[in-house]
Amino acid sequence: MTESRLYCDANASDVLRPEARGAALEALACVGNPSSVHAEGRLARRQLEGAREIVASLLGVTTEGCVFTGGGTEANALAIHALGQDRRVLVGTTEHDAVRLARQDATPVPVLCDGTLDLDALEQALSNGPPALVCVMAANNETGVLHPLKAISALCRRHGARLHVDAVQAAGRMPFDLAQVDCDSAAISGHKMGGLKGAGAALFRGPFAVPGTFAAHVTGGGQERGRRGGTQALPAIASMAAALAAARAQDWSSIGQMRDGIDDAARKAGAVVAGSGAPRLANTTSLVLPGVAAQVQLMMLDLAGIAVSAGSACSSGKVSTSHVLEAMGFGAAAGQAIRVSLPWNAKPETASRLAEAYGAMAARLGKSPAGHSGVS
Amino acid sequence: MRILAAMSGGVDSSVVACLLKEQGHEVIGATLQLYDNGASAKAGACCAGRDIMDARAVADRIDIPHYVVDSEARFRDSVIGTFADAYARGETPVPCVACNQGVKFTDLLGMARDLGCDAMATGHYVRRLEGAAGPELHRPVDAARDQSWFLFATTRAQLDFLRFPLGEMPDKAAVRELAGKYGLAVAAKPDSQDICFVTDGSYAGIVEKLRPEIVGAGEIVDHDGRVVGHHEGVARYTVGQSKRLGDLHTQIGERQMVTAIDPSRRRIVVGPRAGAGVTTLALRDMNWLADPAAVARCTVQIRAREGVRSASVRADGTGAIVTLDEPATAAPGQACVLYDGTRVLGGGFIRRADSDEERLRA
Numbered sequence: 001m002t003e004s005r006l007y008c009d010a011n012a013s014d015v016l017r018p019e020a021r022g023a024a025l026e027a028l029a030c031v032g033n034p035s036s037v038h039a040e041g042r043l044a045r046r047q048l049e050g051a052r053e054i055v056a057s058l059l060g061v062t063t064e065g066c067v068f069t070g071g072g073t074e075a076n077a078l079a080i081h082a083l084g085q086d087r088r089v090l091v092g093t094t095e096h097d098a099v100r101l102a103r104q105d106a107t108p109v110p111v112l113c114d115g116t117l118d119l120d121a122l123e124q125a126l127s128n129g130p131p132a133l134v135c136v137m138a139a140n141n142e143t144g145v146l147h148p149l150k151a152i153s154a155l156c157r158r159h160g161a162r163l164h165v166d167a168v169q170a171a172g173r174m175p176f177d178l179a180q181v182d183c184d185s186a187a188i189s190g191h192k193m194g195g196l197k198g199a200g201a202a203l204f205r206g207p208f209a210v211p212g213t214f215a216a217h218v219t220g221g222g223q224e225r226g227r228r229g230g231t232q233a234l235p236a237i238a239s240m241a242a243a244l245a246a247a248r249a250q251d252w253s254s255i256g257q258m259r260d261g262i263d264d265a266a267r268k269a270g271a272v273v274a275g276s277g278a279p280r281l282a283n284t285t286s287l288v289l290p291g292v293a294a295q296v297q298l299m300m301l302d303l304a305g306i307a308v309s310a311g312s313a314c315s316s317g318k319v320s321t322s323h324v325l326e327a328m329g330f331g332a333a334a335g336q337a338i339r340v341s342l343p344w345n346a347k348p349e350t351a352s353r354l355a356e357a358y359g360a361m362a363a364r365l366g367k368s369p370a371g372h373s374g375v376s
Numbered sequence: 377m378r379i380l381a382a383m384s385g386g387v388d389s390s391v392v393a394c395l396l397k398e399q400g401h402e403v404i405g406a407t408l409q410l411y412d413n414g415a416s417a418k419a420g421a422c423c424a425g426r427d428i429m430d431a432r433a434v435a436d437r438i439d440i441p442h443y444v445v446d447s448e449a450r451f452r453d454s455v456i457g458t459f460a461d462a463y464a465r466g467e468t469p470v471p472c473v474a475c476n477q478g479v480k481f482t483d484l485l486g487m488a489r490d491l492g493c494d495a496m497a498t499g500h501y502v503r504r505l506e507g508a509a510g511p512e513l514h515r516p517v518d519a520a521r522d523q524s525w526f527l528f529a530t531t532r533a534q535l536d537f538l539r540f541p542l543g544e545m546p547d548k549a550a551v552r553e554l555a556g557k558y559g560l561a562v563a564a565k566p567d568s569q570d571i572c573f574v575t576d577g578s579y580a581g582i583v584e585k586l587r588p589e590i591v592g593a594g595e596i597v598d599h600d601g602r603v604v605g606h607h608e609g610v611a612r613y614t615v616g617q618s619k620r621l622g623d624l625h626t627q628i629g630e631r632q633m634v635t636a637i638d639p640s641r642r643r644i645v646v647g648p649r650a651g652a653g654v655t656t657l658a659l660r661d662m663n664w665l666a667d668p669a670a671v672a673r674c675t676v677q678i679r680a681r682e683g684v685r686s687a688s689v690r691a692d693g694t695g696a697i698v699t700l701d702e703p704a705t706a707a708p709g710q711a712c713v714l715y716d717g718t719r720v721l722g723g724g725f726i727r728r729a730d731s732d733e734e735r736l737r738a
Contacts, residue, residue: 296490299443303404303491318409318444365490 006306011341017194023242027235051241060177065209067202072168072189073098075202079185082214083162084133092136093327115145115275126159133162138170142324143275144284153182172247190240199236256282258351265355269362283342292365295319378402380488380496385427388499390434394558405435405442410451454478460586466637467709468614477529503543515718516543528713528723529663583611594642616705653703659696659724666721674714
């Protein structure tokens with residue numbers, strides 16, 4: 001019981017990176033408001049624009065195309081608002097609620113059983129109807145599955161569609177560049193990369209990078225060149241830029257090996273790894289333990305000192321069936337999966353301890369008669 | 377011990393969690409989400425959205441892990457659905473018994489076992505006393521809070537695993553005082569009342585929504601099948617009631633009551649209250665908490681809030697036959713719980729009397 005906690009829920013919020021902490025502390029020492037004209041304000045402005053240069057250059061947009069927000073959800077909402085004003089919206093079925101529910105009239109586009117977007121279905125949807133805005137994620141938050149973004153953007157271009165990419169989980173953890181993907185906008189979130197909570201960015205390429213092409217949700221004092229009112233959260237923004245730079249410099253292959261080790265151990269214990277046939281984000285895996293409610297797995301691992309998560313936890317804390325796994329065709333097993341997402345600083349011991357605890361849990365619960373853990 | 381505390385967010389179960397923590401146990405809090413947090417939840421009944429927040433606040437205060445368990449689908453099927461089905465059969469169900477039996481003492485208790493707990497505790501007012509032949513279920517010290525009637529279906533295996541720390545409390549004031557001592561914000565929270573999932577005061581509305589085939593007005597008939605009046609829906613009636621019968625009393629010249637309900641023909645059967653009682657009750661789905669062979673004379677309670685009656689009882693397959701010393705009116709679907717003093721010996725659900733079956737078939 002004296003063993004320390006093991007945090008494996010980085011996709012909910014990653015561990016604060018030292019570089020991000022340093023940048024945040026530096027910004028905390030700065031009293032000024034970036035919009036003020038005095039020396040203190042200019043210092044704050046310099047820090048803000050420094051952060052903007054880092055974020056813009058690492059993600060392949062101009063500084064003009066980088067709009068800081070309060071987080072990933074707001075960044076997605078702003079981009080979908082900007083690009084979708086006069087368009088029908090197509091949304092992948094495994095998208096995060098921040099995207100899936102951003103537009104009530106969105107049309108779902110199915111995924112294949114490995115979790116990648118069904119390109120034939122997308123092409124069909126694009127062919128039937130007026131020009132669209134397509135919204136897909138670079139990497140799925142639950143399974144880590146990567147959508148074939150190049151192929152998707154090619155289809156979008158051919159059909160005159162715009163493309164928005166939710167890069168909240170991908171940014172920092174894999175190469176991601178709007179110019180290379182050839183998308184029109186993207187969203188990122190600071191704390192998913194090891195920065196503070198409370199900052200994100202909507203990134204625009206092409207015509208939408210120009211201020212004045214869309215109205216802000218909140219006008220306020222006209223910050224972010226009229227696209228997002230409200231004083232910028234400088235410490236969170238500075239830490240986001242520092243976290244992104246540090247994450248980009250990291251070699252993720254060792255994290256990927258740890259994740260593969262967890263997958264192997266989980267399979268031996270009777271688990272099915274969702275989306276393992278597709279390319280995935282290095283730190284993420286979704287483990288289905290047939291017949292055992294995700295809720296019980298979560299509680300059991302938490303009591304054993306290990307933090308993981310399940311499908312989607314609503315704000316009440318209730319664990320619901322994963323809409324991602326449902327969309328991938330898992331049926332009832334969609335309520336029997338946990339997500340393991342390794343933090344950037346995971347150690348091989350982290351992975352081995354998790355694998356051990358998972359094996360013990362599966363041995364205790366996985367073999368019990370059907371319905372034993374039958375809380376629906 | 378590692379103990380799972382079932383926390384509803386009310387004062388009782390909150391105090392239970394605190395007591396256990398104070399006793400040095402490893403306490404795990406769990407709150408069942410029984411229905412959606414939205415419009416359907418009623419404040420003042422257990423497990424509404426605010427109740428989950430309250431339970432979590434208590435858990436935070438005493439620094440124990442707390443989990444919200446999604447039991448919506450199971451509650452809908454095993455409690456609300458069964459409740460409506462019973463009305464559609466002409467019975468008057470006790471949904472709290474079904475909830476304790478299924479969602480709480482089967483599912484949540486199973487989860488507690490899965491988590492390696494040694495026991496599960498609830499805020500029910502009953503006592504679990506160690507007897508010569510294992511744990512026994514007893515009425516609580518505070519008779520005004522007695523919940524033993526609702527817990528008669530607890531099996532021996534469940535009882536073995538369960539703990540009811542409030543059974544020894546002298547009264548509710550003492551519980552609230554403890555809550556105050558522990559600094560709980562829920563100390564002054566009103567008690568939950570009635571059926572938790574009935575949000576607008578109309579259980580009949582829920583029944584009619586789930587079982588639309590029994591909706592609608594129908595005839596009130598006497599024992600000879602003569603139409604003596606009309607009613608607005610069978611789900612609004614319980615065997616033994618004299619309300620909602622219009623001016624039948626004056627029309628017939630003596631006090632009437634419902635003696636049977638026939639949902640398939642949307643008929644309410646009435647008869648004179650005087651002499652309507654029966655002495656024999658057939659029970660189904662008996663749960664025995666004592667050796668049936670050793671139970672002959674006992675007292676029985678046939679309604680939630682009522683005194684006991686003397687009776688003889690004998691087991692009959694999975695059911696039992698109860699012979700009351702004095703005639704009484706009993707509503708099919710309600711529980712008949714057997715007691716020896718404060719001890720619950722067992723209980724079952726009251727079946728429709730054979731004479732009623734014949735009358736309805738006639």
